[in-house]
Amino acid sequence: xxxxxxxxxxxxxxxxxxxxxxxxxxxxxxxxxxxxxxxxxxxxxxxxxxxxxxxxxxxxxxxxxxxxxxxxxxxxxxxxxxxxxxxxxxxxxxxxxxxxxxxxxxxxxxxxxxxxxxxxxxxxxxxxxxxxxxxxxxxxxxxxxxxxxxxxxxxxxxxxxxxxxxxxxxxxxxxxxxxxxxxxxxxxxxxxxxxxxxxxxxxxxxxxxxxxxxxxxxxxxxxxxxxxxxxxxxxxxxxxxxxxxxxxxxxxxxxxxxxxxxxxxxxxxxxxxxxxx
Numbered sequence: 001x002x003x004x005x006x007x008x009x010x011x012x013x014x015x016x017x018x019x020x021x022x023x024x025x026x027x028x029x030x031x032x033x034x035x036x037x038x039x040x041x042x043x044x045x046x047x048x049x050x051x052x053x054x055x056x057x058x059x060x061x062x063x064x065x066x067x068x069x070x071x072x073x074x075x076x077x078x079x080x081x082x083x084x085x086x087x088x089x090x091x092x093x094x095x096x097x098x099x100x101x102x103x104x105x106x107x108x109x110x111x112x113x114x115x116x117x118x119x120x121x122x123x124x125x126x127x128x129x130x131x132x133x134x135x136x137x138x139x140x141x142x143x144x145x146x147x148x149x150x151x152x153x154x155x156x157x158x159x160x161x162x163x164x165x166x167x168x169x170x171x172x173x174x175x176x177x178x179x180x181x182x183x184x185x186x187x188x189x190x191x192x193x194x195x196x197x198x199x200x201x202x203x204x205x206x207x208x209x210x211x212x213x214x215x216x217x218x219x220x221x222x223x224x225x226x227x228x229x230x231x232x233x234x235x236x237x238x239x240x241x242x243x244x245x246x247x248x249x250x251x252x253x254x255x256x257x258x259x260x261x262x263x264x265x266x267x268x269x270x271x272x273x274x275x276x277x
Contacts, residue, residue: 013178018132019108023084026063026130029231032090033222035064041154041209041270042066042125048205048274049152051076055120058144060137061109061127065091065102067152071123072100079119081107082127110136117146125154126270129185132176138194142277151199151275154207157186161211161256161268168248169233172241186271201276206269213264216253220246 045067051057053075059068064087068080072095080102082088088104095102107113109124109131122145131137141151156162163183175181184190191202213219223230224246234242259265 013132013176015110015133018176018179019083019110022130022132025232026084026228027086028228029226031087031226031228032064033226035066035087035090036094037211038126038209039066039070041207041272042068042070044207045123045125045152045154045272046070046074048203048272049121049123049150051121056118058112058114058119058122059127060107060112060122060124060141061130062091062124063087063127065094067123067125067154068102069094069098069100071121072102073098076121079103079105081105081109081112083108110140112140112144114144116143118144120146120149121152122149123152126156128153129155129182132179134180134184134190135194142195142198142275145277147277149277151273151277153185153271153273153275155185155271155273156183157206157269157271158183160186160270161252161266162270164252165249166229168245168252169229171248172245173233173236186269188271191271191273191275195275199275199277203274203276205272207272208267208269211264211266211268215262216250216257216264219253219264219266220249223249 051071051074055076057071057076057078059080062068062080062082065080068078068091072078080091083106085106092104109128110133122141128137145151188204195202224234237245253264253266256266257264
């Protein structure tokens with residue numbers, strides 16, 4: 001109660017309450033069903049960073065482990081973290097299947113339990129961008145990275161398919177007051193604001209991930225059932241609102257779909273970021 005009152009008095013979001021709700025959201029459904037389809041982005045990020053065998057890598061907000069596994073496949077010493085234990089368990093199952101040695105730890109991206117200048121590199125693919133206190137999360141990535149090391153990120157842009165999907169959901173279920181959009185991480189202005197003058201270089205490349213599904217309705221079914229934010233949104237809406245949101249999502253897909261055979265091939269823009277500390 002005190003934290004909520006304090007947040008109101010200071011006109012700032014109640015980050016503790018928001019994170020508790022986020023944990024429940026990302027722990028609902030079965031994110032791994034969606035996460036594994038994004039594996040390519042983790043592999044490409046590791047190549048963009050030019051990771052070397054034996055280097056230490058911290059994956060922040062690692063989810064089900066796409067970049068975690070990609071770095072371990074390159075014989076890096078990887079520590080994989082997330083504040084949702086169930087997602088780390090999914091990653092660990094994948095790692096065991098490949099006989100990859102990875103250390104797992106439950107950790108909050110805004111308060112990493114490691115000393116300053118600990119890791120050669122720090123990475124996050126579509127993970128840290130969802131931290132509610134963006135300034136704090138950005139600072140933590142930099143703090144735990146060694147001088148001369150790299151921070152590697154993959155972040156959806158505001159204009160991307162995923163960015164537009166979150167805007168749609170926000171029309172039905174507005175985010176907490178004062179909370180900035182996660183898609184800001186997918187803008188060069190955000191990266192400049194939080195890292196310029198504190199790092200030696202910021203390299204940004206605009207890339208595209210293709211969402212490939214059997215059909216638009218197949219995508220909707222998968223995301224409605226397994227993807228935490230969408231899953232929770234549909235649960236919270238009444239039947240009429242849920243039908244309206246479903247129609248809006250299908251309309252969005254219809255505008256972007258490149259397939260003409262009934263399947264779904266929708267591009268989603270993201271920023272691949274490599275920051276040299």
